[in-house]
Amino acid sequence: MSGRRDIRVTINSVVYERAVEPRLLLADFLRDTLGLTGTHVGCEHGVCGACTVLVDGDSVRACLMFAVQADGCTVETVESLGRIGGLNPLQESFHAHHALQCGFCTPGILMTATDLLKKYPLATDDEIREGLSGNLCRCTGYEHIVKAIRAVKAGAAR
Amino acid sequence: MKPAAFEYVVANSVEQAVATLAQAGGEAKILAGGQSLVPMLNFRLLRPAILVDINRIPGLAFIEDAGDAVKIGALTRHHQLETSPVIAKHFPVLSYAMTHVAHLAIRNRGTIGGSLSHADPAAELPMMALLLGATLHIISGKGKRTVKAREFFRDALTVDLAEDELLTEIHLPKLPPQTGWGFEEVARRAGDFALAAVAATITISGGAMKEARIALTGVGPTPVRASEAEALLAGRKPEAKLMAQAIEAVRAAIKPETDLHASSDYRRQLARALAGRALAVALQRAGAT
Numbered sequence: 001m002s003g004r005r006d007i008r009v010t011i012n013s014v015v016y017e018r019a020v021e022p023r024l025l026l027a028d029f030l031r032d033t034l035g036l037t038g039t040h041v042g043c044e045h046g047v048c049g050a051c052t053v054l055v056d057g058d059s060v061r062a063c064l065m066f067a068v069q070a071d072g073c074t075v076e077t078v079e080s081l082g083r084i085g086g087l088n089p090l091q092e093s094f095h096a097h098h099a100l101q102c103g104f105c106t107p108g109i110l111m112t113a114t115d116l117l118k119k120y121p122l123a124t125d126d127e128i129r130e131g132l133s134g135n136l137c138r139c140t141g142y143e144h145i146v147k148a149i150r151a152v153k154a155g156a157a158r
Numbered sequence: 159m160k161p162a163a164f165e166y167v168v169a170n171s172v173e174q175a176v177a178t179l180a181q182a183g184g185e186a187k188i189l190a191g192g193q194s195l196v197p198m199l200n201f202r203l204l205r206p207a208i209l210v211d212i213n214r215i216p217g218l219a220f221i222e223d224a225g226d227a228v229k230i231g232a233l234t235r236h237h238q239l240e241t242s243p244v245i246a247k248h249f250p251v252l253s254y255a256m257t258h259v260a261h262l263a264i265r266n267r268g269t270i271g272g273s274l275s276h277a278d279p280a281a282e283l284p285m286m287a288l289l290l291g292a293t294l295h296i297i298s299g300k301g302k303r304t305v306k307a308r309e310f311f312r313d314a315l316t317v318d319l320a321e322d323e324l325l326t327e328i329h330l331p332k333l334p335p336q337t338g339w340g341f342e343e344v345a346r347r348a349g350d351f352a353l354a355a356v357a358a359t360i361t362i363s364g365g366a367m368k369e370a371r372i373a374l375t376g377v378g379p380t381p382v383r384a385s386e387a388e389a390l391l392a393g394r395k396p397e398a399k400l401m402a403q404a405i406e407a408v409r410a411a412i413k414p415e416t417d418l419h420a421s422s423d424y425r426r427q428l429a430r431a432l433a434g435r436a437l438a439v440a441l442q443r444a445g446a447t
Contacts, residue, residue: 005166022166022209025200044159045197049263058237058266064196065267068166069189069213115262119237133348134261 007071011036012080020067026060027051029067030077038078038107042136049135052108053077059115078107081114090114090152099148101139109135113149122153161199165208169215172297176324178210180299184321186210190233190272193264218326219269221245230328232271236283240265248332249290251339251357255282258341261349271325274307277380279314280351282343285381287328289357289373295327314379334368337361338444340436344428346419352376353420356408356432360391360440367391367446370404372437377414377429384408384433396446401437408433 042048169175186208218233240256343355370391387407414425
């Protein structure tokens with residue numbers, strides 16, 4: 001039974017049906033099996049947050065979940081947020097506030113921020129920083145990322 | 159860093175899960191939230207022949223007000239505990255503690271049953287189970303049994319749970335009226351494992367402390383209750399000198415390890431300081447000051 005399993009996963013509104021090995025991580029399924037390379041893979045043990053995606057609306061580490069576990073689930077990756085020339089407000093804000101440099105951590109931070117904005121008041125910068133503490137960024141020092149998220153929060157409040 | 163191959167079994171019932179465990183004779187592992195297990199699989203620190211996925215078992219994730227206790231299903235996610243109105247009403251100390259458990263993406267997946275069964279020496283939930291006098295309900299093919307949190311945590315990553323057993327429910331007896339709480343944690347970064355954390359409750363009756371509970375994590379192989387300090391406080395009035403004695407007793411009772419992140423002495427001093435703060439806040443919340 002360690003053979004392949006048939007799974008059906010809705011990713012960014014597209015239904016994918018594939019046969020996968022049970023040990024295949026969701027992150028590798030997205031990138032290698034489906035070619036959705038927007039989701040990045042950093043540490044592969046749940047520390048860096050680069051592979052964060054939404055599963056049934058909740059942010060999860062795609063390296064800490066097997067693709068077979070996503071059978072029947074709805075997955076959203078960074079590709080669902082916007083496209084070049086049509087960024088969503090969070091992406092626009094990251095652009096406007098220079099909230100990325102090398103961009104490696106950005107997909108995970110965008111998906112984390114999407115969930116944070118939904119679940120927490122993020123009333124202070126400290127709360128935003130705490131929310132981001134599970135996503136490692138080695139370029140920006142976080143300052144501009146916090147500003148970008150704060151701006152989206154302020155916009156949403158208006 | 160990819161897991162070794164394993165046989166994947168989706169359990170549709172608790173009975174099926176424990177039957178699979180029994181047949182596997184120690185070669186199977188339960189996959190709940192996977193937030194501790196999957197890293198170990200990715201590193202190949204563990205190579206179980208079989209993974210029994212319990213995520214699709216219906217009715218294993220719940221928080222239920224059952225009169226004098228609150229019952230929590232083992233598959234309840236950390237974020238559910240963090241945001242539950244029932245927990246907020248009866249165990250605000252637990253709601254607050256949950257905000258210190260890892261990060262949102264981990265809390266969305268991680269489960270209370272998984273955290274207690276895994277028993278990381280610096281995790282918050284084992285300490286909270288100890289503080290709140292939890293009773294753990296365990297099932298196997300041979301039947302059901304219960305164990306108190308006090309007897310459950312044996313050593314680092316080692317609990318009173320046999321290879322063919324599954325933790326299904328956690329029962330927390332409600333706290334008496336006029337109980338205040340405090341929770342203090344220091345970690346290197348928000349969401350990291352605690353360098354040390356202290357959770358305390360104090361119940362006030364007639365101006366005296368009817369009961370004080372003090373639990374610590376990150377200061378030894380398992381979470382601990384500071385029994386000597388608790389005994390010092392029980393039945394006494396919360397006077398400054400007595401509180402100082404109790405806080406010193408907390409420090410004397412623990413022998414933390416030195417590691418990369420902090421020395422043993424630093425951790426003891428930290429635990430003492432955090433115990434002082436947690437007890438002071440608990441007294442305030444109990445209405446004693």
